[in-house]
Amino acid sequence: MNKDEESGEHTRPRSGTGETDPDGAERKRSDEPGGGILMGRPFGVPVYVAPSWFLVAALITWVFGGQLDRVLPELGGARYLVSLFFAVAFYASVLVHELAHTVVALRYKLPVRRIQLQFFGGVSEIEKESETPGREFVLAFVGPLLSLVLAGIFYLGLYAVEPGTVPGVLVAGLMVSNLIVAVFNLLPGLPLDGGRMLRAVVWKITGRPMSGTIAAAWVGRALAVAVLIGLPLLTHTGALGNPTEDIGGMDTVTDALLAAILAAIIWTGAGNSLRMARLREHLPELSARTLTRRAVPVQSDTPLSEALRRANEAGARALVVVDGHGDPTALVRETAIVGVPEHRRPWVAVSGLAQELTDGMKVPAELAGEALLDRLRAAPATEYLVVEDSGEIYGVLSTADVERAFVKAMARPSS
Numbered sequence: 001m002n003k004d005e006e007s008g009e010h011t012r013p014r015s016g017t018g019e020t021d022p023d024g025a026e027r028k029r030s031d032e033p034g035g036g037i038l039m040g041r042p043f044g045v046p047v048y049v050a051p052s053w054f055l056v057a058a059l060i061t062w063v064f065g066g067q068l069d070r071v072l073p074e075l076g077g078a079r080y081l082v083s084l085f086f087a088v089a090f091y092a093s094v095l096v097h098e099l100a101h102t103v104v105a106l107r108y109k110l111p112v113r114r115i116q117l118q119f120f121g122g123v124s125e126i127e128k129e130s131e132t133p134g135r136e137f138v139l140a141f142v143g144p145l146l147s148l149v150l151a152g153i154f155y156l157g158l159y160a161v162e163p164g165t166v167p168g169v170l171v172a173g174l175m176v177s178n179l180i181v182a183v184f185n186l187l188p189g190l191p192l193d194g195g196r197m198l199r200a201v202v203w204k205i206t207g208r209p210m211s212g213t214i215a216a217a218w219v220g221r222a223l224a225v226a227v228l229i230g231l232p233l234l235t236h237t238g239a240l241g242n243p244t245e246d247i248g249g250m251d252t253v254t255d256a257l258l259a260a261i262l263a264a265i266i267w268t269g270a271g272n273s274l275r276m277a278r279l280r281e282h283l284p285e286l287s288a289r290t291l292t293r294r295a296v297p298v299q300s301d302t303p304l305s306e307a308l309r310r311a312n313e314a315g316a317r318a319l320v321v322v323d324g325h326g327d328p329t330a331l332v333r334e335t336a337i338v339g340v341p342e343h344r345r346p347w348v349a350v351s352g353l354a355q356e357l358t359d360g361m362k363v364p365a366e367l368a369g370e371a372l373l374d375r376l377r378a379a380p381a382t383e384y385l386v387v388e389d390s391g392e393i394y395g396v397l398s399t400a401d402v403e404r405a406f407v408k409a410m411a412r413p414s415s
Contacts, residue, residue, distance in 0.1 A: 140196030189220030191269030220270030318396035330354035
């Protein structure tokens with residue numbers, strides 16, 4: 001799977017079942033809450049192993065070890081070492097799946113924040129949206145394609161090993177597991193790769209990415225219901241290779257729990273895809289010019305009470321500190337103003353409540369949508385000075401106003 005969404009975050013799941021949000025430049029591990037253990041940086045992209053991977057590795061080791069005991073009973077306790085090797089090799093295959101998405105994303109100049117290996121596969125967090133449905137389709141398809149290629153390689157490897165031996169069992173297991181990963185991810189519903197491919201097809205036909213997302217997300221929800229009902233049923237009837245009479249109560253509970261977890265992940269991922277698509281549709285409405293508060297310029301030694309009086313007369317809601325030439329030097333913080341009791345305001349100069357301007361706090365008035373959000377993320381602050389192309393002061397942009405507009409955009413129905 002791969003992630004691209006953003007929040008924000010653009011998210012796109014690939015070889016597992018989760019979904020991903022980009023949100024800016026690549027961060028160090030200390031800035032990646034829940035990122036896990038950094039394993040390396042292939043192609044410059046950090047690869048993390050989430051703590052949940054160790055849980056699934058233990059589960060695979062236990063389950064595969066039980067199967068080895070039936071096939072190779074002479075291994076004894078060593079079967080669990082073989083099973084652990086299989087778990088690591090399987091997730092190495094998942095990493096190849098994710099790297100396929102990453103390489104194509106980088107080829108299309110789409111920044112990749114990170115790859116994370118976790119409980120149900122892996123996630124490539126791609127920070128930008130594909131520009132065309134064709135690129136979207138290719139970006140989604142390369143992951144399952146690489147998994148199919150790996151399955152084919154392991155199939156050919158069966159001719160080089162002896163059946164019924166440890167290498168034979170491992171190669172066969174890796175062939176089957178990669179085939180399952182490929183087929184599962186090709187299912188045509190978000191957040192799976194097949195859902196991304198369906199989205200691209202509908203996008204191409206309708207000309208609207210939102211239409212593709214809606215179609216693929218609802219198919220994804222239908223898939224979630226099918227997994228919840230169908231997986232335990234297929235197992236119980238022996239369609240997956242387990243005769244009905246061999247299935248105990250614990251096996252039935254385990255199958256039902258696994259189906260519920262998979263269904264929940266797919267359903268949630270489909271819903272997140274819809275929310276992120278709706279956000280993207282309304283992002284252009286987030287404009288620095290329309291969200292900016294009118295501001296009045298004041299000298300640094302101006303008493304706060306006098307500055308607020310001038311602002312009220314001008315119908316302004318922000319204060320900009322300027323020097324003797326009228327050039328802006330600082331912004332008076334709204335939270336600082338609120339913290340000064342009214343009876344003290346005549347004795348407090350605005351300079352004591354101001355934050356010095358940096359280049360990152362100056363925002364062009366024409367910025368909007370993702371470009372505006374990227375600019376604010378690059379230089380976090382509570383207020384920004386909005387300027388015209390000529391350098392003239394247009395006003396002050398508050399992050400609180402941007403956040404409120406962002407929430408409204410998320411809640412607004414799609415056109």
